[in-house]
Amino acid sequence: MCNTFDDIQALVKKHGIKMIDFKEIDLDGRWHHLTIPIERFTPDLLEKGIGFDGSSYGFLTVEKSDMVFIPDVTSAFVDPIIEIPTISMIGDIYRISDEYVRFESDPRYIAEKAERFMKDANISDNCLFGPEFEFYVLDNIEFRNEINHIEVHLDSVQADWNTIDSPYDDYCNNKGYKVMGHKGYHADLPYDASFDLRNKMVRTLEDYGIPVKYHHSENGGPGQVEIEVEFASLKEMADRSQKLKYLIKNIAIQNGKTVTFMPKPFHGECGSGMHVHFQMFNGGNPIFYDENGYSNLSDTALHAISGILQHSAALTAFCCPSTNSYKRLVPGYEAPVTICFATSNRSSVIRIPGYARKPEDKRFEFRPSDATANPYLCFAAIAMAAVDGIQKKSDPTSLGFGPYDKNMYYLTDDEKKIVKSLPKSLGEAADALEKDYDFLLNGGVFSMDLINSQLKKIRKDALDVNNAPHPLEFKKYYDL
Numbered sequence: 001m002c003n004t005f006d007d008i009q010a011l012v013k014k015h016g017i018k019m020i021d022f023k024e025i026d027l028d029g030r031w032h033h034l035t036i037p038i039e040r041f042t043p044d045l046l047e048k049g050i051g052f053d054g055s056s057y058g059f060l061t062v063e064k065s066d067m068v069f070i071p072d073v074t075s076a077f078v079d080p081i082i083e084i085p086t087i088s089m090i091g092d093i094y095r096i097s098d099e100y101v102r103f104e105s106d107p108r109y110i111a112e113k114a115e116r117f118m119k120d121a122n123i124s125d126n127c128l129f130g131p132e133f134e135f136y137v138l139d140n141i142e143f144r145n146e147i148n149h150i151e152v153h154l155d156s157v158q159a160d161w162n163t164i165d166s167p168y169d170d171y172c173n174n175k176g177y178k179v180m181g182h183k184g185y186h187a188d189l190p191y192d193a194s195f196d197l198r199n200k201m202v203r204t205l206e207d208y209g210i211p212v213k214y215h216h217s218e219n220g221g222p223g224q225v226e227i228e229v230e231f232a233s234l235k236e237m238a239d240r241s242q243k244l245k246y247l248i249k250n251i252a253i254q255n256g257k258t259v260t261f262m263p264k265p266f267h268g269e270c271g272s273g274m275h276v277h278f279q280m281f282n283g284g285n286p287i288f289y290d291e292n293g294y295s296n297l298s299d300t301a302l303h304a305i306s307g308i309l310q311h312s313a314a315l316t317a318f319c320c321p322s323t324n325s326y327k328r329l330v331p332g333y334e335a336p337v338t339i340c341f342a343t344s345n346r347s348s349v350i351r352i353p354g355y356a357r358k359p360e361d362k363r364f365e366f367r368p369s370d371a372t373a374n375p376y377l378c379f380a381a382i383a384m385a386a387v388d389g390i391q392k393k394s395d396p397t398s399l400g401f402g403p404y405d406k407n408m409y410y411l412t413d414d415e416k417k418i419v420k421s422l423p424k425s426l427g428e429a430a431d432a433l434e435k436d437y438d439f440l441l442n443g444g445v446f447s448m449d450l451i452n453s454q455l456k457k458i459r460k461d462a463l464d465v466n467n468a469p470h471p472l473e474f475k476k477y478y479d480l
Contacts (some may be wrong), residue, residue: 001209002074002076004202005046007073008041008087012087013084015078015087017086017341018037018084018085019036019037019038019084019086020035020037020038020041020086020087020089021034021035021087021088021281022034022036022071022077022088022089022090023088024052024057024375025070025107025374026057026214026459027057027105027107027454028241028374028448029107030207031242032056032057033088034052035086035346036050046071046073047070049068049070049091049100051067051096052067052068053066053067054066054103058304059453061103067093067094067096068089068095069091069093070091070092070094070097072090075090076089076237077089080204080247081246081247081250081251081254090108090234092106092109093108104450105453107374108239108376109473110380110445110446110447110450111379111380113232113234113445114383114445115127116477117151117387117445118370118383120443121391121443122282123282124280124281124282124287125282126233126280126281126284127233127234127278127279127280128231128232128233128237128278128279128280128281129234129276129277130230130231130237130277130278130279130363131277132226132273133244133248133261133274133371134218134225134261134271134273134371135198135224135226135261135371136223136224136225136262136272137193137223137258138259138260139155139157139258141260145468150468150469150471156184156193156222156268157193157223157289158178158179159178159221159222160181160221160222161240162174172348175190177191178462179221179223181221181268182220182270183221184220185216186217191217193223194217194223194225194257194360197251197252198215198363199215199290200251200255202250205227205229205244209382210240210243211229212228212229214227215227215232218270218272220269220270220271221269222266222269224272225357227248234379237379241373241375245261245371249404249433260272260343261371262322263322263371264327264328267327271370272328272369272370272371273369273371274366274369274371274378275365275366275367275368276366276382277353277376278304278365278366278383278386279364280304280363280386286359286360286362287300288300288301288362288364289301289362295343295352295354295403296357297352297364300390301362302396303349303390303392303395304364304389305361305364305386305389306399306401307387307388307390307392307394308349308350308366308377308382308385308386309339309340309341309401310388310389310399311385311436312339313339313423313428314432314433314435314436315368315369315382316422316423316427316459317430317432317454317455318373318374319368319373319378319431319435320370320372320426320463321373321429321458322370322426323461323462323466326425328369328370329424334346336368336422337417337421337422338404338422339419339420340404340419341364341396341402341403342402342404342405343405345405346367348402349366349367349368349422350366350367352364352387366382377450377454380445381446384439384440387439387442388442405424407466425462426462427459427466430459432453433451433454433460434455437451
């Protein structure tokens, strides 16, 4: 890892670097970038930074949009995607005033503030996250949204509809061995069409500082897969999440494929989540373990679970921030809809892995989130909800959150009156956040400007999608 300008220069010399690429994140979680020749990279640049238009990132209005990003040399890596030898690094965003001030709504800064808040409160000096990245590997994507033409066509060489050569493509060259719907989980060769590609992805991730726990094919027949990474601290895991998506998307393109992290690209097939495993340490000690607690969880862990469940509806505004997210959060597809917790229960918002038995492994999993989320905001929001529960010593059982060790998709009418459900749309998620955001403001971690910006963005997305005619509406109503 680089720590100084001289460290970067050593990397430049070792790899024959010709360009420096700077990446900055917007509110949506997309990377933008700006590139300079190596000759322009100086120690002065690391102090003064580079100016940019903050309004184009969704942060500021045009009349006060000048901002600066200052490169974080610790994030530098030799970029394997770019043809000319290039070092990429992430920039931290600053406001311009009499002196540079960190921009309070920079997602990366919010992650830093959340870590500092937990440490200053003597709750956790090492809060770890372990996301599971589910996505589809596809061969083709076409879509049109014109005034007189609405169309989406997705294709995957391993999909069951390609049991005969597809009229849409020239890549199938059919040899059979197609994966039927909902039958992709751990499918072996020759069914697992993206296996070699995933091996390339995983070796690249390992080479570039993202340790991978494992990868495998997932339930969704038309090419759904999963890569699960090892644990890291909040900001570090958010950095890794951005780098992972960047590398996976570009490696797929280089190999004639395309990937999507959309939560629900296929109607009637399994959706793609980003389940987030979560654990805390303090002073080197795991604070979520108690040999005598429910599922070997400590009171602190149960308080954290309670905080997350109490705020889970509001959390969806950051953890499930697309209209498509709520097409995944429906019963019957291993996605949670019920606000509760239990051991080994994939129908609950929080699952406690039954196989994590050692004190240092004890954790729980927040299941609603998906990879359309900005990872800095998603992970920070989860942490802030957990801290709120810990500080208030909130008890999940007394609040009616369980544990419910049963399939929560099939409840009696009486049970349905007791438990609550996640929002059913992005608009409902916005309503929930509008009513419940104080926990995010604790310690100045989130800003009111950021919360308002998120509300404005997701309400606009909801309105845009809700106002557009849907092809299914023509099937249902055209002849009425």
